[in-house]
Amino acid sequence: MKIKLSFIALFFITYSFSLGQNLAGPWKGTLNLPNGKLDIIFKISAKDNDLKGIMDIPAQGVKGLPIHEIKYHSPFLHIKLPNLGIEYVGNVIDDDHIEGTFKQGGQSFTMNLEKNLDEETPMSKPQEPKPPFPYVNKAIEFYNKDAGILLSGTFSRPTDLKRYPTVILISGSGPSDRDQNILGHKPFLVLADHLTRNGIAVLRFDERGVGSSQGDFKSATTLDFKNDVEAAISFLKLRTDVDPTKIGLIGHSEGGVIAQMIAAENKDIAFSILMASPALLGKDILLHQKQQMEIISGVPDEAVARNQLIFEEAYDMIINNEQPLDERLREYFKHQYHNNISNQQLNAIVTGMSNPWFVGFVKLNPAIYLQSIKTPLYALNGSKDVQVLADENLKMINDELTKNGNPNFKVEKLEGLNHLFQECESGLPAEYGVLNQTLSPVFLEKVSDWIEDITKMKH
Template sequence: MKQFLFVTLGLLAAFSAQSQEIAGQWFGSLTVQGVQMRLVFNITQSASGYSATLDSPDQGAKGIPVSSTTYNKPVLKLSADALQLTYTGELKGDSIIGTFRQGGFSLPMNLGRKEVEKKAVSRPQEPSKPYPYRSEDVHFENAKAGVTLAGTLTLPGEEGVFPAVILISGSGPQNRDEELMGHKPFLVLSDYLTRNGIAVLRYDDRGTAGSTGDFKTATSLDFATDVEAALSFLHSRKEINRQKIGLVGHSEGGLIAPLIAQKSGDVSYVVLLAAPGLRGDELLLMQTELIGKSSGVSDAELQKAKELNKKAFAIVTGTPQPDAAKEALAGYFKSNLQGRPAGMSEEAYVKAQVDQLTSPWLTFFLRHDPAPVLEQVRCPVLALNGEMDLQVPAGANLEAIRKALEKGGNRNVTARALPGLNHLFQECKTGSPNEYATIEQTFSPAALSAVTTWIQQQTK
């Protein structure tokens, strides 16, 4: 889903040490799926020992907890149990030479005291200033949550009243450009829409980049209140036609948009880009199998993983009480340790699985069925998927979306699978997430045109 629904290699760890001093900032970099991932470890020394946090500048993430930090000269060991990762490095001069491990992956990673520079990548669709339209940095309040959201409003001209859309990002902490894998899909989309007469509001997720709040404790329902705040903000702008405001949601954003549209008369139309139509547990099982196959995992291993996940998901969806769910999951994973990474203790592995599956976001997602919400959406809806999407498979999800909308009596529904495109709407070869970073294109021109033309038809 923008991004992966489970913890992915986008949140990786870097650790470091220096000659006689291990405390302070250490900088490292990994190349994951063709993308540079810069990492910073902030190590603190106290009377009781060492502690650390992790920053991932390229994802806008700061202060990720490191569970264990030990330094026995010259060896540094760190682990972040929630991410199922470990790092072991040896201090040599002013560097630490080490190995990063997460799940079945093992990568060399060295750390130093100097900040790592961001390597330039070719992204020919990204617009550059000066833009032929007005671009304004804005802030608006979600009073319900006590959150201030930072974003960008682009307007087609200095004068006039314009139709508008709010862009809603997919899963994981995203900035206003929905930046991932070296791409900025929302920057490209907003630029295209604004050049074609449509105002666009895009914003950093709560707790990310310039926005305040706590992302880790939020669910899709909480993110929906941020969208409501964005709607209220657009209503305060004299340049916006209040009767022609729509929502454009990608991946999880396509789950969130109907939550608002079902109850708000302020939403004139909705665009669902690679949106879930199936219940979360069913979608994740399907996604894991398809991505596993594309990565060369054997059918036997995929079947084992499916059975393990299916039973774990059933505990979450069938156990309303959080404490009871945690206890049941702990017992289940203690008796099913085949997925435990090398070097991770049984206790740490079980805790990491339980914490992830009982996190507010994932618990809600596993239990949520989009169909009853979609049945209440009355405004025009465009649902698009890439035919080669392995994260939100086009056939099953588009059909579920169409059926739910039509069951509710909505007759203004367009649902299309676009050939040759993946989850990010890039032209691709396999649809695998491993391709995302290696493809220069950020957003297919055919998809950009399809979205824009449809919105223009709704706002005539």
């Protein structure tokens, strides 16, 4: 699920093409905001004329945010975060100084950067596996002929040359690379390593328009991402080291919905694992998420109830296809907040709620797919997940699979875990990057044990 937070807070970002080896290094700048100063650190790496980077916000305890897009056309450096309407444009003066402007939601702040070699490189999280690996780990590419794009990823398997049970990892919403890099964590790398060490092959890939994969992420919908996974399935069926009768899906959050879609219609899928997967109508997922986050954050009850009414009506406008949607939403929120809302806030809300992915998600009803899934399925949620609430969604999965007569499914709530399956305190997204744990060992063992049991049963 996308993380919706306030100005310059946590956010998802990815990569793009650029030039300029001299830009590599840590760059530090200070935003002079109305409520105080905020240091921003861009850490840029360059390889083969490709710029990538991460962003630190020390005052918020956040490190290792992957940057969405970095481009350099001499003398100008562009850093873009389109999901939040954020852009940094700087004039590169020399190898150590950039003069520029930080923009968001119609507001601009002068922010000059200096290369600061004293800034330490973010430490890897303790669970992040390092080579050499005791298994085969190969960079791969596969083609989505329907979209006309080449997708890049990593395929891992044990060293013995035979046909293995294989899973495809499907990430949640927001641009994601093959490791599901988020706030310094690489959960898909950790999960793939654990599964491969336990005799299960794994395919994970950069989403379209992310990392080394072709395509346009910003214009893509859930159905487009589903199509990419189907291309991965076709690729696996041609491999001599994959058992084509034991191909499964592991989907996290929105990726779990994609797994449901495919399992409902594709007979080649042997099993599915849903990690914190929505099962309710998209509109209800978003309302529950907003309510739970506000309650835990201490928002007054009256404000929580008021926000529920306001956003429920806005989501209904989307479901009812009111057009032009962006204009209707803009006028609606101006009226609801009696014009006491800044252009910055208004632009962020309208831009986020009118893009194709969001419109599709509000209307999405996973129960339709659950009704048709007859193959083995394992659904897990953390008890402290505030983005996809465990009880409501697991109940829906249980009810729908019971009604359709699925003979082999399991739903389980794991105590003390958040949306990313980390052991946590509050479960709020602000904790994700601060925690050292990437994935709970309990979660990892449950997943590998279940796959082992299922694939042994299937001959």
